[in-house]
Amino acid sequence: MFGAVVCPRCRKGFAVDLEHDTSSCPHCGRKVQTRRMKTYFTSASASLTARAVGDLNRRERDLRTFDGEVMTEKERTSHSLKDVGSVLTELGEFTPSELAARLEMKDADELVSRLLLTGSIYESSLGRFRKT
Ligand SMILES: [Zn+2]
Incomplete structure (x- = not known):
């Protein structure tokens, strides 16, 4: 067998x-x-x-x-939007890769576009963002 x-x-x-x-x-x-x-x-x-x-x-x-x-x-879901909000305040002006590093994410492109769509951030200069 x-x-x-x-x-x-x-x-x-x-x-x-x-x-x-x-x-x-x-x-x-x-x-x-x-x-x-x-x-x-x-x-x-x-x-x-x-x-x-x-x-x-x-x-x-x-x-x-x-x-x-x-x-x-x-x-993707390990950071609540509240956490992200306080990180955005801390960072001031930031690039998506700076945000990704701060949140220990691989990339924050998706998050940035979502934040842009919801009006939480705006593009303050080319490729740089700020909290609204
Ligand atoms: Zn073995």
């Missing part, structure tokens, strides 16, 4: 031969005891098990992408 398992160290899926007591992760070399591993799939067929391993690894990648999106969303 073969089993699809997930490596406890690198979290990648791989196939083990359940007849063997131990197996090694092909990704990071971690030795595991096959009987203690949670099997996500078991089959007498090596090729079916390999396909299940492929599914496991794809799912892992999807989860990572999802994490990335969650983090971007958090970054």
Whole structure:
């Protein structure tokens, strides 16, 4: 019997031969005891098990992408407009990149255009902005 398992160290899926007591992760070399591993799939067929391993690894990648999106969303909403307002007052005249640095954002272009639209800031000189 073969089993699809997930490596406890690198979290990648791989196939083990359940007849063997131990197996090694092909990704990071971690030795595991096959009987203690949670099997996500078991089959007498090596090729079916390999396909299940492929599914496991794809799912892992999807989860990572999802994490990335969650983090971007958090970054975008981590500053309430009230915080931004007091930062704008502190900065006086500022460029979008100065604002981004102050708010620890990757870029503040979207924020600046939103603030412009809502009339919270105005362009005081080319590429520089001030709180209204
Ligand atoms: Zn591993």
